Amino acid sequence: MHFDPYDPELHRDPYPVYRQLRDEHPAHYEESMRFWTLSRYDDVAAALRNPDLFISSKGIAVGLPQNDVAVQSVPLLIMMDGPEHTQLRGLVSGAFSPRRMAALEPKIREITRGLLDEMCESNGTDLVEHLTNPLPTIVIAELLGVPPDDRHRFKIWSDAVAQFDPAKPDGIHPGATEGPAVELAMYFADILEERRKAPQDDLLSRLLAAQVDGRSLTTQELIGFGFLLLVAGHETTTNLLSNTLVLLDRHPDVRRQLIESPAMIPQAVEEFLRYDSPVQGLARTTTAEVELHGRKIPADETVLLLFASANRDERHFPDPDRLDIGRAPNDHLAFGFGKHFCLGSGLARLEARIAFEEILARIPDYRLTCDEIPRIHSGPIRGAERLPVDLGLTTATS
Ligand code: HEM
Numbered sequence: 398m399h400f401d402p403y404d405p406e407l408h409r410d411p412y413p414v415y416r417q418l419r420d421e422h423p424a425h426y427e428e429s430m431r432f433w434t435l436s437r438y439d440d441v442a443a444a445l446r447n448p449d450l451f452i453s454s455k456g457i458a459v460g461l462p463q464n465d466v467a468v469q470s471v472p473l474l475i476m477m478d479g480p481e482h483t484q485l486r487g488l489v490s491g492a493f494s495p496r497r498m499a500a501l502e503p504k505i506r507e508i509t510r511g512l513l514d515e516m517c518e519s520n521g522t523d524l525v526e527h528l529t530n531p532l533p534t535i536v537i538a539e540l541l542g543v544p545p546d547d548r549h550r551f552k553i554w555s556d557a558v559a560q561f562d563p564a565k566p567d568g569i570h571p572g573a574t575e576g577p578a579v580e581l582a583m584y585f586a587d588i589l590e591e592r593r594k595a596p597q598d599d600l601l602s603r604l605l606a607a608q609v610d611g612r613s614l615t616t617q618e619l620i621g622f623g624f625l626l627l628v629a630g631h632e633t634t635t636n637l638l639s640n641t642l643v644l645l646d647r648h649p650d651v652r653r654q655l656i657e658s659p660a661m662i663p664q665a666v667e668e669f670l671r672y673d674s675p676v677q678g679l680a681r682t683t684t685a686e687v688e689l690h691g692r693k694i695p696a697d698e699t700v701l702l703l704f705a706s707a708n709r710d711e712r713h714f715p716d717p718d719r720l721d722i723g724r725a726p727n728d729h730l731a732f733g734f735g736k737h738f739c740l741g742s743g744l745a746r747l748e749a750r751i752a753f754e755e756i757l758a759r760i761p762d763y764r765l766t767c768d769e770i771p772r773i774h775s776g777p778i779r780g781a782e783r784l785p786v787d788l789g790l791t792t793a794t795s
Pocket of ligand 1: 453475634675731733
């Protein structure tokens with residue numbers, strides 16, 4: 398069997414291919430791109446539970462030269478292992494506490510309403526352009542404390558950085574020497590300097606003040622973390638929103654249920670994350686030989702952990718291809734698991750809940766006007782490039 402995660406054909410509907418992998422090739426070696434794939438829930442979860450055997454620092458995307466110099470020139474938490482990772486995570490995690498996230502709710506609601514207002518007033522025709530793409534960027538700008546006057550510049554840079562694709566080493570990435578990534582790094586350095594002199598109630602000020610065992614973050618680490626928030630928090634959240642808007646278009650019964658009972662939205666969001674995961678899979682590198690399903694994976698091999706396939710594994714989830722917003726338990730792996738479990742999961746869940754409360758109140762009758770969703774083809778992310786829409790406003794407002 399041939400499995401290329403970058404194949405545009407696969408992006409139309411990867412799930413039958415994942416099923417074949419699980420059933421017939423649970424430990425698959427892709428000769429052409431030289432990586433292994435694990436696709437069953439138990440195997441993916443076991444690998445995530447063992448970060449000493451499956452390490453992150455040699456890259457988390459497949460089809461890349463290992464130790465890509467440019468990507469590693471800024472320390473990124475997501476690509477660290479062992480005590481170095483634990484210490485940095487300890488320094489930044491307090492800034493993402495449930496209490497801090499909950500405090501953002503009024504602001505996120507205001508931002509969402511503002512975007513919906515603008516889209517409805519201009520009778521917008523693309524949900525990605527007007528809603529799902531800008532919302533996470535503005536929220537991250539808010540979280541970081543980017544002054545409102547700078548938002549426009551920040552959006553241009555962050556759109557460029559968020560398209561960072563580890564599969565394209567020539568693209569925009571944190572280690573680039575010119576272009577938007579460098580402008581953004583210089584901008585972060587300026588705001589950091591200002592916050593050092595006059596701290597405010599924002600994430601950067603809190604990160605500047607954070608200390609663990611007498612150590613605080615270096616400027617390089619802070620800039621790296623700012624980048625990581627954009628790379629890890631933008632396209633992922635955008636596509637959770639986009640994928641869900643597609644599902645609500647295809648499942649009018651689910652949409653009706655959520656309009657009638659908005660209190661069900663948080664549980665439904667877990668099912669949307671499971672059913673069509675924005676991050677389909679990320680890679681690890683083995684540090685010793687691993688024997689699985691009668692095959693020997695040698696040390697120092699790249700192994701793609703297919704979260705999205707694990708989330709559809711019939712060995713773990715009953716009737717996994719059914720969208721069941723009441724599913725419980727729902728221990729999906731869409732945010733990963735273990736040491737690298739998504740630091741922004743609370744923020745992503747909050748944003749999704751607010752977005753769907755507001756969307757279903759404001760444009761309950763929206764209708765996608767394309768038969769086939771134009772899919773993005775960037776690395777491990779599943780999502781929509783555009784969502785052409787009829788907002789259904791005449792019926793909604795009459
Ligand atoms: C629906 C939205 C999101 C999804 C599906 C998602 C998914 C993930 C996954 C699968 C990982 C684990 C990576 C690994 O094991 O190698 C991860 C890590 C991470 N995510 Fe998210 N993410 C989302 C939103 C966010 C947001 C909004 C932020 C912050 C603003 C964020 C920040 C991070 C960070 C910093 C890490 C690295 C944690 C570590 O290495 O210790 N994510 N995310």
